[in-house]
Amino acid sequence: MGYLYRKLIRRLLFRFNPEFVHDTVIKGAKAAQRVEFINSAVRFVSRAKDLPVTVAGLKFRNPIGLAAGFDKNCEAARILSGLGFGFLELGTVTLRPQPGNPKPRLFRLHDHKGIINRMGFNNAGAFDAARSLERLLPLPVRLGVSIGKNADCSIENAPANYLEALKIMYPYGDYFAVNISSPNTLRLRSLHGGDKLRRLLEPMLDFASGQKKSKPFFVKIAPDLEDSDLQGAVALAAELGFGLIATNTTVSRSAVHARWHAYEGGLSGRPLRELSNAVLKRTAELGAGRVPLVGSGGVFDGPTALEKFKLGADLVQVYSGLIYEGPFLVKYILDYLARSGWKPRAAAR
């Protein structure tokens, strides 16, 4: 199936502009998921053994998830859930709708199996995402909602902007991913540092603990951090009780050919794998089992997923791998994990 995808479907899709293909896939998925027979057929061909895991107090049917940015408006979650994922991270959603950066803003680095994007949180806003999820729920997978900052909101006002978006999305997510690591929103990554992260997280955690159901949070970190910022983020995570997602895309171009060096944006896929794994490993060492960890960056098959668990991840996400290897990647990874005797890390429960 993967061979067929690479030889036929990918070849066809890669003839077109990447963003056009992405939008068309989402539109097609949205239409297809209205037909129950299609959902059942997708579920049937993607079925895999359950590999249950409990992380941050949540039970997942398996530890493989869709990374944020694929379904930015939370529109295609029903059909995506049929691909075998244990969880979907939807968004990134911002409080108000925004168009994102000027096009072109999405590039395939085919030789490297990488992607550069500078989308800039293009999305229809939190109310629209909530309306969409209202129609789609309940779903057989865990849902994470990724929240980001509007581009026209200053860093100083970021806490209120995130909090308002969280309030709208709160009923719909099983967990919330706080995205402070996109390289495509000016100064967003400065939220990693010092007291800024505490001032951002505390109001959201307070809000959650005041609700009937308190839900877990994960902060998504950049792979390009100074070690002192990473130490600060891990210490805060252990103190306040949130998890970390390591990592978002990189601004480094050291793993790709010089002709890509002038392309601004975040690099993902194969060229991100080593850097992202190094940050995951360091985060796991610093967290010493106290902080739930999600690994993201460069997962293209079973072995690259398994290596993230070995480095300390409790859950693993894919994005670029789906574009290059096709939608059956999830099933292949799950089958590989089942064969290799993967077991959840006890500390994550």
Ligand SMILES: Cc1cc2nc3c(=O)[nH]c(=O)nc-3n(C[C@H](O)[C@H](O)[C@H](O)COP(=O)(O)O)c2cc1C
């Ligand atoms: C086109 C594109 C858009 C993305 N948008 C988001 C986003 O909105 N929010 C986010 O947290 N991460 C976003 N990401 C980052 C991915 O979620 C993921 O962390 C990163 O691509 C590394 O994983 P990968 O190598 O499997 O792609 C995006 C990635 C790509 C390729």
